Amino acid sequence: MQDGDVVLRTDNLRAHYVLDIPGGQKVVRAVDGVSLQIRRNEIYGIAGESGCGKTTLMKTLYAAINRPLRLVSGSVLYAKDGQELDVYALRKRELRGLRWRYMAYVPQGAMSIFNPVMKIKETYRDFLSSHLKGKTAAEMFEIAKDHIDKLGLPISILEAYPHQLSGGMRQRVAIALAALLRPSVIFADEPTTALDVVVQRGVVQLLKDIQADLHNTIILVTHDMGIHANVTDRLAIMYAGRIIEEAPTVEIFRNPLHPYTQFLINSLPQFGDAGQRVSAPGQPPSLADLPSGCAFHPRCPKAMPICRELRPDTIVIGEHRAACWLHAERGTAQDAAYS
C-alpha cells in the first residue's frame, strides 16, 4: 500500500457514549478500536447490522461528536495539501473551514434534514455563503443552478419546499449538496435506506457519477450488502464497534473469512438459488455490555473455547484483514504491518 494514496487514517480509534445514570455511569462502546486507511479515488464501504456503531464511526471520522459521545483514544488524520491534519487538534473555526470544502456529509434520514420553512435554494445559499466569500445572492443562485443541472436533477427543485419533494428526491438533493464544493471526502450514511428499489438505483448512480467526476473518496455506510456489491471498491465489516474484516469488495464476496461476514453475504438473495437465506442467529449485542473475548462468539456456529476468552487480533493476509481466531495462524498480526 502506498502511503501517498491514503486520504484518511485512524489508529485505534475509540469513541464512547458516557451517560450519567442514577448511581453511576453507563458507557456505550460504539466505536471501540478502529484502525482504517482509506484511499484517494475509491468508494469505501462500511457494512454491518444496525446498532453496530456505523453511524457513530462516521460522526467520529467527520469530527462531529457532541456529548455524551466522547473521543476516548486514537486520532483521525486527513491528508490535505501534502500534510497530515489531525482534525481533533483543530480549532472550531478551522474545522468549520474544512466542512463542505474538504469533507462533506450526507446524514441518515434525508426526510427531515432540510429546514422545513426554507426553499431548497435557500439551503443552497446558506451552505454556499458560509463557505464562499464575496459572492452575491444572484451569483450563488447561478452556482446552485449549474450544479443541480450538471447532476441531472430538475432545476425546479430549487424553488420547492422540502415537504414538496419525494423521499428519493430529497435524498438526491442531499447527495448533490454534499458534492457542491467538490470536497475530497464525502461521507454517506445509509443513503438508500427507506427508499424503494427503483429509487435506490438512481441514488446509487448519482453517488457513482459524483465519484467518477471528482475522483475523490466516498465513504458509504449501509447495511445492504447488495449495494456494497454494486458500488464499493473496498469494504469493511463492522461488528460491535470494531472492524472485523476488510478487503477489496470483490475479494470479500469471493472469499469471506469471518463467519459473520459469511452470514451477511449468505443472507443476500441470489439468482437461481431457491435455498433458504441464512442470517446470523440471535440479536446483535448491546454496546453497553459486550460479551467477553470475540463479541460475536455467542452467535458464531464455529466458536471455539478461545473465542470466549480472548479478543482476536486483526491479521493481515495481503489486501485482506480479518479479526477471527479461525484465521489467526494465516497472517501477520495487524500491529506489525499496519501502523
Add this chain to the structure above:
Amino acid sequence: MFIRNYLIPRLLQYFLVIFLGITIVFFIPRMAPTNPVERTIAEIRSRGTYLDPAYVQQMVDALTEMYGLSGSWLQQYKDFWVRLSTGDFGVSFFQFPTPVMTLIKRALPWTVGLLFTTTVFSWLFGNIVGGIAGYAHNRRWSKLLDGIMMFIRPIPYYVFALGLLILFGYVYRKFPIAGGASIGRTPSFTLSYILDVLRHAFLPATSLAVLGAASWFQTSKLIVQNVNAEDFVQYAQLGGVKESRIIFRYIIRNAMLPQITNLALSLGQILSGALITEIVFSYPGLGNLLYSAISTGDYNLIMGIISLSIVAITTLVLIVDLVYPLFDPRIRYK
C-alpha cells in the same frame, strides 16, 4: 387546496364558535332560577330602600323591557342578535341612562392599550430570551434564569399584582397605585399627559408583562431545546453553516411556529388576567367596568362586555390563525 383544507374550516369554526358562544350568553341567564329583573329589585331592596308595590310592578315592566326579556324566547333571541349587530346593548342600569356602548367605548382604549402592549412585548421578549436560553441551555445563566422562572411562572396574576401594589404603592411610593391618569387631567396629546399615562400604566403593565414573559420564556426554551435536536439543525451544523444563521433562521424561526399557535390559545387567558389586574390597580378599563357591573348587578352592562369580549377574542384568535400559514409553508402549499 390551502383554501379548502385550512381557510374554510377555520372560518366555519370561527362563525360557529361565535354563534354558539353568544347563544350560550343569551340562554344562561334565562335558565337561571332567578331572573335578572327579580335580582335587580332584590338588590335595591337589600340596600334598605323601601319600594311601593305599585311602583315595583312598574319597575318590573320597565326592567323586563330594558333587559330584552319581553316576548317569546325566539323573539328575544332574534332581538338579541339584532342589538348585538348594531352594537346596542341598551342602557346601563346603575349609570342610568348612559348607554352601555358609551361606557364600553370609554373603557376600551385603556384595556386594549394595556393588553396589546404587554402581550406583544411579553411574547417577543419571552420568546427571544427563552430561545437564546434554550440554545445555550448548558450555560450557567440559562439555568439560573430557568430557576427564577420556576418561582414566578406559577403565581397567578392576582397575587403577583397585589405583591407589586404593596411593594411599589406602599413600601416604595414610586408609582401611582390607582387610575389610568392623574385625576382631573384632560386627555391630550402632550408629552406630560402621555408620561402621566405611562406612569400610571407602569405597575399593571409590569405585572402582566412579567408573568406573561415568564410563561413564554419557559415554553420557548423547551421548544428550542427540542428543535435543537432536529435533523435539519444538526445537518446545518455538519455543513458548517454560520452559527448566527443557524440560531435565527433554523432554530428560532422554527420554534416560533408553535408559539404562534400558543399565542392564539392564550389570548382568552390573557384577557382574564388583564381584567383582574385592572381591578387590583383600579385601572379604568373593561375589567374594572365589569367588576363594578357585577357588584351593582348591572345586567345589561355585563351582557354587553361579555358578548363583545367573546367576539373580540375569537376574532383575534382567528387573525393569529390566519397569519400562521405565512410562516409555515407546509400549511401554505399542502
Add this chain to the structure above:
Amino acid sequence: MVMPLRSTLKELFRDYRFLCAFIVLCFLAALAVLSFFSPYDPTVWYYAPRDLRPSAQHILGTCSRGQDIFWQATFSIRNSLVISVVAGLISRIIAVVVGLVAGYQGGKADRLLMFISDGFLVIPLFLIIVMLAMLIRDKMNIFTTGLLLAVFGWAWDARVIRSQVLSLREREFTKTAILSGTRTLELVFKEYMPYITPLAFSTLINNMSWAIGMEMTLSIVGLTNMDIPTLGTTLKWALNYQAILMRRWNWLLTPVLLSVLLFIALYWLSVSISEYLDPRTRVQRVGGE
C-alpha cells in the same frame, strides 16, 4: 409509560423539585387537617378582640372581623383544596370520557367532541364562568364552585388524552384484542387505562392549580359565598377592610403566602411528573392552566 408505582416514586423523589413540592404539600395538607381541631367556628365573627398582633394565644394575630387568622387560614386551605379536588376529579372524568370516545370512536363523534373542545379553548371561558357564577351566586358553596369549574376545565386535557388514545389504537395489542373478540369496554379498561391514568394524574395537578386560581379570582370579583373561608375569600375580606392601607400584613399576607406556596408546589410537582412521563415534550401548557 406503564411502570410499577414503587420505582416510579423512587425515580420522582430523586428530582429535588418533586421532593420540595411534596414536603410543601404535606405541610399544607397538615394545616388543612388541623382545621378539624379548630376551637373556633369559622363563620362566627368577633369571637376574639379585633386586630391583635401575633401572640401566644393567637399565633398569627386576629383580623378586623375578630377572628383568629391562623385557624381561619387552616379552614381556607382546606376549602380551597376541596374545591380544587372536586373540580379536578370531575373534570378528569369528563376529559377521560371525551378523550376516549373521541380517540377510540373517531369519525363524527371525534369531530363533534373536538369542535366543542376547540370552542372551549378559543372562547374567553373566564367570562362565561363569571356569568354563570353571577346567576347561581346564592347557591355558591365549595361543591357548586368546584362543579362550575369542572364543567369548564376539561377541554385541553381531553385533547391530550385523545392523542394518547389515537396512538394506542395504532398499536399491535389493540388489533389483536379486536381480532380476538375482546369487548370494547374491557379493552379500554384493561389495556388503555394504564396509559391514561398517569396522564390524567399529571393533568389533574395543573387543573387543581387552575381551579384554585379561578376560585380566588371569582372571590376577588365578589362572586363566591363570602361566608365560606377559602384562600380567595380570606384575601377578599382583608382587602375589603383596607388591610393594605391599615398595614395589617399578618392578615393580608397569610392567604397570599399560603397560595404562593401552594401554586409553586403544584407547579413543581406537575413539571417534575410530566418530565418523567415524557422527557422530550416537556412543554407546559401556556396561559396558566
